[in-house]
Amino acid sequence: MDRNEIASLLQLEWRLDRRQKHAWGSMALYVVSTVYTCYLGVKQLNTVATWNALFWIIVLFAAFNALGRSFQREEGGRQIYLHTLAHPRNVVLARTLYNAGTMVALGVVSLAAYTLFIGDRVLAEADIGLFFCSVLLGSIGFACALTLIAAIAARAGSGLGLMAILGFPIVLPMLLATLRASKLALDGVAWSVAGNYLLAVLAIDVLAVALSAILFPYLWRD
Amino acid sequence: MKGLWWKVLATLLLLYVVIVGLRTPLRPAIVQTSVSRIAPGPVEVDVWGYGTHFIKSGAQVWIENDSQRVCATSVAAIADDHLRVQFTVPSGLRSEMSDLAVFSERDGLLERFGAFFTEGRGAGIATQNCVTGKSLRLAILEFPNRDILNESIRNLFFHVPMWFTMVVLLSIGVWKSVVVLRKNDPDADRSAAVAVQVGLAFATLGLITGSLWARVTWETWWTSDPKLNGSAATMLIYLAYLVLRGSVPEPAKRARLAAIYSVFAFSFMLLFLFVLPRLNDSLHPGNGGNPAFSKYDIDKRLAPVFYPACLGWILLGVWMYDLRNRLLRLQHRLSDANDQ
Numbered sequence: 274m275d276r277n278e279i280a281s282l283l284q285l286e287w288r289l290d291r292r293q294k295h296a297w298g299s300m301a302l303y304v305v306s307t308v309y310t311c312y313l314g315v316k317q318l319n320t321v322a323t324w325n326a327l328f329w330i331i332v333l334f335a336a337f338n339a340l341g342r343s344f345q346r347e348e349g350g351r352q353i354y355l356h357t358l359a360h361p362r363n364v365v366l367a368r369t370l371y372n373a374g375t376m377v378a379l380g381v382v383s384l385a386a387y388t389l390f391i392g393d394r395v396l397a398e399a400d401i402g403l404f405f406c407s408v409l410l411g412s413i414g415f416a417c418a419l420t421l422i423a424a425i426a427a428r429a430g431s432g433l434g435l436m437a438i439l440g441f442p443i444v445l446p447m448l449l450a451t452l453r454a455s456k457l458a459l460d461g462v463a464w465s466v467a468g469n470y471l472l473a474v475l476a477i478d479v480l481a482v483a484l485s486a487i488l489f490p491y492l493w494r495d
Numbered sequence: 496m497k498g499l500w501w502k503v504l505a506t507l508l509l510l511y512v513v514i515v516g517l518r519t520p521l522r523p524a525i526v527q528t529s530v531s532r533i534a535p536g537p538v539e540v541d542v543w544g545y546g547t548h549f550i551k552s553g554a555q556v557w558i559e560n561d562s563q564r565v566c567a568t569s570v571a572a573i574a575d576d577h578l579r580v581q582f583t584v585p586s587g588l589r590s591e592m593s594d595l596a597v598f599s600e601r602d603g604l605l606e607r608f609g610a611f612f613t614e615g616r617g618a619g620i621a622t623q624n625c626v627t628g629k630s631l632r633l634a635i636l637e638f639p640n641r642d643i644l645n646e647s648i649r650n651l652f653f654h655v656p657m658w659f660t661m662v663v664l665l666s667i668g669v670w671k672s673v674v675v676l677r678k679n680d681p682d683a684d685r686s687a688a689v690a691v692q693v694g695l696a697f698a699t700l701g702l703i704t705g706s707l708w709a710r711v712t713w714e715t716w717w718t719s720d721p722k723l724n725g726s727a728a729t730m731l732i733y734l735a736y737l738v739l740r741g742s743v744p745e746p747a748k749r750a751r752l753a754a755i756y757s758v759f760a761f762s763f764m765l766l767f768l769f770v771l772p773r774l775n776d777s778l779h780p781g782n783g784g785n786p787a788f789s790k791y792d793i794d795k796r797l798a799p800v801f802y803p804a805c806l807g808w809i810l811l812g813v814w815m816y817d818l819r820n821r822l823l824r825l826q827h828r829l830s831d832a833n834d835q
Contacts (some may be wrong), residue, residue, distance in 0.1 A: 282742045421759060427753055431742050438738050442731035443760060446767045449724065477766065484762055491676050 278359050282367035289346070298340045298373075304383045307331050314392035318421065321459045322482055324395045324426055327451055329411070332383050333444070336415040340372055341436045344377035356493055365420065369482055380412035395459055403458035403467055410474045411451035417481040418444050424454035433458035447477045500748035502814055508807030515636070516652040520729075523547045525597055525607040531557070533593060534614040535586035537568075542578040542597065544605065549575050552601035556580045556624040559606075560613060561590035566625035586670055587617030603632040631771055647711045652800050656808035657701030658726070663809050664694035664816060669761040672754035680729055684750035685827070687757060688740060691733050693816045697808075698730050725767045732760040746748060769782045772803070 290296060312325060318324045388396065396404070419440050426436035454470035465495060501570055529541035542556070549572035556567040556578065565588075571579045578597070587674040595610035638648055668690035674683040705723075706716050717723065 303729070365699055419764075421755075424737070425756055428748070429739060429743050434740055435739065438735045439756060442728050442735055443763050445724075445728045447761060477763075480766065482763060484759050488676075488759060491751060492755055494751075 274361055275314060275360065276354070277438040278363045281365045282364060283429075284370055286367065288370045290374040292455070295341070298335070300379060301382055301388060303338050304331065304335045306384050307334065308383065308386040308390050308421065315391065318394040318396070319392065321392050321395050322456065323458050324367055324391065325452065327391070328383070328387050329448065329455070331387065332380055332408075332412065333415070333448065335379050335383060336376060336419060336439050336444075337433070337440060340416065340419045340423050341426070341433045343368060343372055344422075344424045352493065354474075361493040362486050365424070365485050366482070369417055369420045369423075369485060372420050373413045376412040376416040377409060383445070384408060398461045399459045400461050400464075401462060404455055406471060407451055407458055407467070407474075410471055411447070411455070414447045414474050414478050414481075415444060417478045417485070419446060421481075421485040421489060421492075423488065424456050428492060429437055449476055450474045450477070500811055505810035507649075508803045509811060512652050512800055512804040512807055514703055516804065519636050519638055519647060519800070521640040521648070522556065522637045522796075523602040524606050525595060525643075526608075526642075528595060528607065528642075531701055532614065532637055533582070533584050535584050536559040537581065537583050540580045540582065540595075542580055542595065542601075544576040544578070544597070545645070546602075547576050547597075548601045549578050550598065551575065552599045554578060554599040555625055555628070556595070556597050557623070558584070558593045558611065559596050560588040560593040561607075561619075563589065563620055563622040564596075564618070564625055566623045574721050584586050585620045586615040587620050588613050588770065589616065590621065590752050591616065594616050598626055598628070598630075599763055600628050600631045602732070603630040605729035633834050636799065637765075643712050648710045650704055650775045650799070651797060654701060654704040656805045657697050657704060657803070659805050661694045661697040661701060661729075662806045664690045664697065664812050665729075665761060665764070667816065668694060672757035672761075673728055675750050675754035676758070679747070679750070681746065681750060682824070684746075684753065685823055686816075687754065688737075689820045691736055691757070692815055693812060693819065694816075695733050697738075697769055697812055698726065700731075701727060702730070710812060722768075725764075728767050732764055736760060792828060 308331060309407060311331070315327075317366075318327065419436075421439040424444060426439060429435055437455045450470045450473040453476065457467035457470070497595065522544040523544060525542060525547075526545045527543040530538060551692050553572065554570055556570050558565040565582055565584060567580045567582055569581045573579055575777050591613055592609040593611040593613045595607045597605045599605075641648065664727055668687045671683045675687060706724075734755055735736060736753060740749055743752055751797035
């Protein structure tokens with residue numbers, strides 16, 4: 274692990290993404306249009322369980338959409354060129370970090386759009402800090418678990434469909450723990466109860482990042 | 496012949512499991528009473544047994560309340576599994592719940608705990624002495640007869656070993672995947688795929704036996720239980736693994752991608768099957784206050800069949816893996832020979 278290398282890889286990502294601003298726009302548009310579709314269907318939601326479930330469904334699919342393209346750039350020669358410049362472990366760590374940042378931004382955008390359209394009445398009795406924590410950890414968790422999957426899907430060359438098939442069962446345990454934690458937060462349950470679920474999410478994140486760092490170099494070895 | 500002994504062992508074990516596991520009788524038990532509440536005064540109770548011999552060997556019946564006994568005033572055996580009993584319940588029984596006890600020479604002492612809710616309680620009664628005779632019951636091997644489970648308890652020898660076998664086969668799969676990553680060995684890649692296929696077959700059998708068992712005991716085919724979610728996720732993971740294999744035509748690339756996914760997914764599967772259920776209550780034994788397999792007398796009587804069943808099914812799974820692996824290797828060699 275080389276901090277300088279990761280930092281310059283992050284910078285590279287950022288520059289490339291700034292050149293392709295439409296990518297950001299498409300992610301945000303995806304979230305907003307999904308939320309708006311839900312709004313057309315249900316108007317306002319006041320039951321905690323449904324509100325929570327719908328929110329995480331939106332974030333989950335936004336995550337697949339956003340992370341699915343994270344290795345699409347490395348088609349053909351660019352991957353080999355990058356390989357000569359940086360160690361693959363640093364590449365995947367930088368990409369995971371970058372994706373985590375993207376997902377946090379996307380999570381916040383989703384939450385804003387969601388409360389705007391679907392209503393924030395359920396937040397009245399919620400433990401807001403705990404809820405934000407679970408949104409944060411959940412979004413980061415999706416990024417950690419799905420970065421390697423995105424790389425595999427990109428290498429298999431069959432795009433978003435395969436990404437969803439491969440990724441869904443992987444994120445299930447995390448999704449389950451996050452759903453439970455944010456539901457408890459919305460119910461206003463104490464940290465000591467919901468904290469266990471957040472710890473579980475954190476443990477899964479650590480496992481996912483460690484496994485990505487170990488396995489990714491094999492993916493780039495041709 | 497070399498390598499034959501364990502196949503013979505697997506066959507013998509599974510024959511033993513099927514015959515003994517399905518033929519061994521359950522311990523006789525009292526399964527139902529017509530009355531669930533007793534009050535001072537005369538009361539007539541119909542008692543139904545399972546596997547009992549009331550006509551052949553008669554029965555003594557009493558109510559037991561906080562170790563004080565009320566003997567039946569008359570007992571009539573209507574059928575081998577049906578008694579009509581009359582009591583004169585005294586007032587002053589101490590405990591809220593009374594047990595029903597039936598004794599016969601052939602079946603021994605059968606008790607139904609908490610059979611009656613007791614009214615007209617007080618400080619106690621003069622206990623009566625009801626038992627006559629001695630149990631002549633011969634029980635070499637019998638299974639416990641538990642409420643709700645009843646005969647379905649035999650499913651233990653089929654449902655649980657399926658999952659053990661699946662875990663063993665998927666472990667073989669992930670081990671072969673690690674070999675692929677280390678050595679780029681096409682044989683190991685084939686073995687990994689075969690292990691996953693056979694493991695999935697056992698997972699399917701585990702789901703079917705589990706679903707049937709859930710229908711009998713929990714009255715639903717499927718319920719939201721951490722272990723059920725875990726098994727569903729496991730099957731999704733490995734179906735995705737097979738989809739991934741199907742979508743990459745180039746063998747070397749397919750081997751590496753599949754191996755990476757397999758190692759990644761297996762770690763998450765372990766997490767899902769063994770860690771997350773600890774966080775939530777499950778209907779399965781050993782979780783949320785349900786009795787675990789080793790906690791009650793259940794294990795002493797089921798163990799002589801359960802452990803051989805586990806070994807037998809695991810050996811059968813490995814045998815299937817071995818056969819399919821050999822078949823594919825021969826096919827591969829044949830096509831190689833044809834190419835040259």
